[in-house]
Amino acid sequence: MTEKLVIIGNGMAPGRMLEHLFEQAPGRYAVTIFNAEPRVNYDRIMLSPVLSGEKSYEQIVIHGDGWYIDHGITLYKGHRIVAIDRGTKAVTSDHGVTESYDKLVIATGSVPFIIPVPGKDLPGVITYRDLDDVQAMLLAAQSREKAIVIGGGLLGLEAAAGLALRGMDVTVLHVNSSLMERQLDPAAGYLLQTELQRRGIKVICKANTKAIIGNGRVEGVELDNGTIIPATLVVMAVGIRPSAGLAKDAGLAVNRGIVVDAGMQTSDGDIYSIGECAEVGGMVYGLVAPLYEMARIAASHLAGDSKPAFVHSDTPTKLKVTGIDLYSLGDFADGDDRQEIVLRDATAGVYKRLVLKDNRIIGTVLYGETADGAWFNDLKKKAVDISEMRDTLIFGQAYQGGAPLDPMAAVAALPDDAEICGCNGVCKGKITSTITAKGLTSLDEVRAHTKASASCGTCTGLVEQLMSLTLGDAYNPKAVSPMCPCTELGHDDVRRLIKAKGLKTIPAVMQELEWKTSCGCAKCRPALNYYLVCDWPDEYADDYQSRYINERVHANIQKDGTYSVVPRMWGGVTNSQELRAIADVVDKFEIPMVKVTGGQRIDLLGIEKEDLPAVWADLGKAGFISGQAYAKGLRTVKTCVGSDWCRFGTQDSTGLGIRIEKFMWGSWTPAKLKLAVSGCPRNCAEATCKDIGVICVDSGFEIHFAGAAGLDIKGTEVLGLVKTEDEALEHIVALTQMYREQGRYLERIYKWAKRVGLDEIRRQIMTDTEKRQAYYERFVFSQTFAQVDPWSERVSGKDKHEFKPMATVGFNQAAE
Amino acid sequence: MGWYPIGDISDIPLRGARCVKTPQMNIAIFRTGENEVHAIENRCPHKGGPLSEGIVHGNAVTCPLHNWVISLETGKALGADEGEVRVIPVRNEGGRLSIALENVMMVAAE
Numbered sequence: 071m072t073e074k075l076v077i078i079g080n081g082m083a084p085g086r087m088l089e090h091l092f093e094q095a096p097g098r099y100a101v102t103i104f105n106a107e108p109r110v111n112y113d114r115i116m117l118s119p120v121l122s123g124e125k126s127y128e129q130i131v132i133h134g135d136g137w138y139i140d141h142g143i144t145l146y147k148g149h150r151i152v153a154i155d156r157g158t159k160a161v162t163s164d165h166g167v168t169e170s171y172d173k174l175v176i177a178t179g180s181v182p183f184i185i186p187v188p189g190k191d192l193p194g195v196i197t198y199r200d201l202d203d204v205q206a207m208l209l210a211a212q213s214r215e216k217a218i219v220i221g222g223g224l225l226g227l228e229a230a231a232g233l234a235l236r237g238m239d240v241t242v243l244h245v246n247s248s249l250m251e252r253q254l255d256p257a258a259g260y261l262l263q264t265e266l267q268r269r270g271i272k273v274i275c276k277a278n279t280k281a282i283i284g285n286g287r288v289e290g291v292e293l294d295n296g297t298i299i300p301a302t303l304v305v306m307a308v309g310i311r312p313s314a315g316l317a318k319d320a321g322l323a324v325n326r327g328i329v330v331d332a333g334m335q336t337s338d339g340d341i342y343s344i345g346e347c348a349e350v351g352g353m354v355y356g357l358v359a360p361l362y363e364m365a366r367i368a369a370s371h372l373a374g375d376s377k378p379a380f381v382h383s384d385t386p387t388k389l390k391v392t393g394i395d396l397y398s399l400g401d402f403a404d405g406d407d408r409q410e411i412v413l414r415d416a417t418a419g420v421y422k423r424l425v426l427k428d429n430r431i432i433g434t435v436l437y438g439e440t441a442d443g444a445w446f447n448d449l450k451k452k453a454v455d456i457s458e459m460r461d462t463l464i465f466g467q468a469y470q471g472g473a474p475l476d477p478m479a480a481v482a483a484l485p486d487d488a489e490i491c492g493c494n495g496v497c498k499g500k501i502t503s504t505i506t507a508k509g510l511t512s513l514d515e516v517r518a519h520t521k522a523s524a525s526c527g528t529c530t531g532l533v534e535q536l537m538s539l540t541l542g543d544a545y546n547p548k549a550v551s552p553m554c555p556c557t558e559l560g561h562d563d564v565r566r567l568i569k570a571k572g573l574k575t576i577p578a579v580m581q582e583l584e585w586k587t588s589c590g591c592a593k594c595r596p597a598l599n600y601y602l603v604c605d606w607p608d609e610y611a612d613d614y615q616s617r618y619i620n621e622r623v624h625a626n627i628q629k630d631g632t633y634s635v636v637p638r639m640w641g642g643v644t645n646s647q648e649l650r651a652i653a654d655v656v657d658k659f660e661i662p663m664v665k666v667t668g669g670q671r672i673d674l675l676g677i678e679k680e681d682l683p684a685v686w687a688d689l690g691k692a693g694f695i696s697g698q699a700y701a702k703g704l705r706t707v708k709t710c711v712g713s714d715w716c717r718f719g720t721q722d723s724t725g726l727g728i729r730i731e732k733f734m735w736g737s738w739t740p741a742k743l744k745l746a747v748s749g750c751p752r753n754c755a756e757a758t759c760k761d762i763g764v765i766c767v768d769s770g771f772e773i774h775f776a777g778a779a780g781l782d783i784k785g786t787e788v789l790g791l792v793k794t795e796d797e798a799l800e801h802i803v804a805l806t807q808m809y810r811e812q813g814r815y816l817e818r819i820y821k822w823a824k825r826v827g828l829d830e831i832r833r834q835i836m837t838d839t840e841k842r843q844a845y846y847e848r849f850v851f852s853q854t855f856a857q858v859d860p861w862s863e864r865v866s867g868k869d870k871h872e873f874k875p876m877a878t879v880g881f882n883q884a885a886e
Numbered sequence: 887m888g889w890y891p892i893g894d895i896s897d898i899p900l901r902g903a904r905c906v907k908t909p910q911m912n913i914a915i916f917r918t919g920e921n922e923v924h925a926i927e928n929r930c931p932h933k934g935g936p937l938s939e940g941i942v943h944g945n946a947v948t949c950p951l952h953n954w955v956i957s958l959e960t961g962k963a964l965g966a967d968e969g970e971v972r973v974i975p976v977r978n979e980g981g982r983l984s985i986a987l988e989n990v991m992m993v994a995a996e
Contacts, residue, residue: 093968096932140952508966519966589901589919592941592948592955615901619939619950627950631936876904876915877892880987 072100075372076161076169078151078316079177080105082114082525083345083361085133087175090369092141098373101143102169104161107200108148110135114200115358115493115526118390121204121232128782136781154320156338173340173372176317176328180310180346180356185220189282195304198229210303211236218242218291218301220279222249224389226307227266231391233305234271241299242266243277243291245308253387253398257414258421258437265394265419274299312347312354327354332379334368344368350380358493358525359385386447386492388440388528397440399447401425402433413464422464429457441480442466444532448488481535490532493525498536505540512551513537554593556585561814565601574606576613590616597815600702603738604810607852614869620700623872624860625682633682634675636699637689638735641709641728641747642670651692659685669706669744671697683873686861695735695859702816703738704745704806707731708756712749712766721766723749726795730802736857737849739806740813740822758786761819762802767791771798775805775831776823784820787828790836804845805835811848889977889984895923896981903938903947908987913974914938915983916958918945924958925976925985931956931969 075091077084080103088101111133119125138145149163160170182197184190196206207229210217214237219230222244234240242249248259249266263273278294282304290300312327323329323337327349334342334350344364346356355361363380370378386399402425404410413422418438424446425433431450436443445467449456462469467480484490486499504510504520516533517524523533537545552558559567564583573579576598580590590598595616602610614622625633639648652672656664663675677685686696699705707730710716712723727747734745746757747764757763759779763786765772770793774786789805792798808831813822823831834841864873898904898917905928906913914928914937922945928938935951945958955964961973975986 096969587944589943591943592953595941595943615899615942618941623939627936627939629933629951631934631939871897871899871904875907875912876897877890878907879890879892879985880908880910 073098073172074170075099075101075173075175076171077101077103077175077177078154078161079103079175079179079345079347080107080111080145081177081179081345082111082132082358083179083365084175084177085111085365086362087177087344087365087369087372088141088143090366091372094369094375095373099173101141102146102171103138103143104146104149104151104163104167104169106148106150107202109201110138110145110147112201113525115390117198117201117204118228118232120201121207121229122235122391123232127201134781151316154316154341156320156341159340171340173342175368175372176336176341176343176347177345178313178316178347181313182306183309183311184306185279185308187279187281189284189288190306192282192284192288193286194284194288194302195282195306198225198305198307199310207233207303207305208236211238213302214238215303216241216299216301217303217305218299219305219307220291221305221307221309222246222273222275223252223307223309224250224387226305227262228390229305229307230266230271231269231394233303234269238303239270241272241274241301243279243293243299244273244275245278247275249273249275250389250398253435254396254437255402255423255435257412257423258396258398258435261419261421261437262389262394262396310346310356312349314347317343317347325349325352332367332381333371333376334364334380335371342368342371351382353382357385357387359383359495362494362525384450386434386443388492388526390526390528395436395438395440397436397443398434399443400431400433400450402435408432411460411464424464426456429455429460431456444484444488444490445480447492448485451489452487478535478539481532482539490536491520491522491525491529494521496520496522501533501536502540505537509555510537511541511545511555553597554591556580556587556590556594557583559583561597561817564598565605565812565814568601568605574602574609575611576602576616600738600740600815604852607855621702623679623682623869624696624698624700624864625677626700628675630676632676632678634673634699635677635682635685635689636667636671636673636697637694638697638731639671640731641707641724643709643724643728644672648692648694651689651694655685655688658688667699667706669699670708671699671706673699680873683864687865690859690862690865694861696861698735698860701738702741704731704734704736704743706744707734708744708746708760710747710749710754712747716749716754718752719749719766720768721749721771721795723747723755723764723766726764726766726771726798727755729795730799733799734803734806734853736859737806737810737853738856739810741816741818743806743809743819745802759783760786762805764798764802770794773798773801773805776820776828778818778820782820787823789832800846801835801842803849804842805831807845807849807852808834811845887986887988889986891982891984893983894981895921895978895983898923901942903940903942905936905938906985910987911972912936912938913985914947915976915985916942916947918942918958923976923978923983925974926956926958926961927972927974929971930954931963931971932967937971 113130116130151161152164153162160168162168182199217233217238217240219226219242222242230240230242248256249262280294281292283290288304290298292298314324314328317328318324328343328347330336330343330348330350336343345361367378367380384400389396409426411424420438423435430453434446484498488498490498501520501522510516523530553561599613599616620626625635661674665673667673707727709724709727713719743761745762746755746760748755748757749766759777763774772791773789775789777786778784809819892906901919903914903916912928913925916924930949932954935949937947939950940947946955948955954967961971963969977984
């Protein structure tokens, strides 16, 4: 029996917890998440780069919608939980959704602290907490007017730097005498202030806000000394408070945060709490590393392992403002029992301070040069007695005996348990051993397997150096990424060499291009099979064992091992005789689900594999052929009713759509290809988010391409305008052939177009008549081999073995 | 334990698989590029995907549902995933294949 796990909050901590949980106890829980924010899990640490324009929202998404679907998670976006009923074990959202739980995880995070001054609620006063805040700041920044940031801590300064980069005139008000006083000593705080001022950001320390003034909207801030600073935007970044109200209302033990034990359990054994809202060992946390540690521990407990316990450890702080290197860790207050080592280089803007107690490092502040942070952290963590190297300690690891080391050697010299990624608590040994054990060759793979550099990304350089050290010359970050682990060659090289060397079978490609495996893998074989089908349509014998199951049996496999079948409906047009035939098939084979698809056809779901040939035989008698709804090939051509019926239609869009579909069906392409033809710019066939689309206008046919409406959403680009249907067909076919010949396997047309360049595509298809005609003719030639209905082939007995078991044994027979 | 004949190696495509039904479970019979024959439970340890429908490469198969790679020799998931399926003993006598099933199945036998 799966248990019901409900999570309140969809931030980074619960996201990480689920990753661990799915790894440790796959299938144990049915998960439901309520997210007060209307979106998926994204990397909050990276909001500052989004604000400054160095990253986009899409780049900081941790779990896209697909992840939730893959793991069967029900995600309520924009639902705030208003009540927890511990008696009935259920939660209720503000939209009235009630969900019961076996286990509940409260991960409500924190709320920004709003200083209680007059005017705090005026429009134009915002906090800095989530993507909505960033968007509000970006909107305000368009005015390029004056902004005030209240709070000179980590978050406030990142906001200030981002707003300044966006062109605003920024003043930071800080109540303390020195910036980031919790992480920096006054000397480093001064250097930071100087650098910010050099960038045009004004900093006022010891500034006590008395009121926010304005008439219906923010106009400025008044300090308690009477100074008035004008501004149209005020960002409050003075701190955060654990968001524990909901837990308190439910009667759970709440102190500063929701009180949990070292196993993340609240005072109710079925309720856990993690993240910024949780208080463990009397501490609440705001940096990501301890929050991820909470996530790891909660996951273990939910998976049934109650051993792991949360232990406090210091986390280094880094400021994410490009060009300012700052690192701080541990305790650096002055004290009688403490000594310090300080290095200052005013010209270079470098300040380093180590705080020692009993010859051991207890605190580190580095400004301007932070490369040795990991090493100092390591010495601190292991409590190494530094008396031997005390004289040269501050110069860093490179100076401990011998000649100065290059940065690479410094990384090489780090011990295996030195922490590389602070956010995720990943040490050097874990990274290097995983690279070796799993044969990782790219940064993305290392991130996937170890999580190192997968959060704030400041350790990316270190991780890349470790990859170079471990892999030697095999790692070249700028090199093309290979098709798969079976070869060093990228897709483009393989395609080029197939043509250049005249390679016409998969074994020939693997032999000549020195494949490292005997018969490839599930990544390269389908790609090679496509390349060969595309390049040698008349000579290559399609290798069905190198095709994905859907293309091998010409139906779509479903989660339970049954298949779905979609017959072609030209241009989305059907009639009573076809519908009757479908209805008869549904009855005869007791097909459990009949669904209309987005591509204007009918999907029959839940068909047993053994029944497929018989289903196709009946459909075939009614004139249906395969809709290739499973193919990396031409899928549908969606149409509207056009000038035949519609009072706005300018051309016969239905007729053109059917003509295109009849011309192009059966062709294989690098990834699926979906088309649409709309009869007028009202665009009822939604042609402007398709791989290729046509918008009919009075003067002819506007051809569009490179749209997307799946994982990515993207409007199409205009290829050009042509006058006649014949021309439209020729241009669309030529474009498809160009994509067929150049696309990388599984690369959708919009990604190919981005790589090749829109202008180049327009030049070859719209301007270069000779090229266009050559593409067109190669497509037509290829179609003479491709337009064979795979269903009727199988009805006549092809690949019989695919559709029935080899044997049925043990039911009523004795062993030999 | 008894040996049950299931057919000839030529019934299985090279680098392909066929399915054998038994009272306890479905079994996937694989024929590798090197003409080796392996039998494992036809159920991916991840989400129960039919392994006999996967792409066969080397001595492994990639599950069609979510691309887990399962070793045909050990039944264990390869790469970053963890899990395993039952391996069923298979005998190849000059192309004639039989698999060993546990005696518990004899209950159903006549």
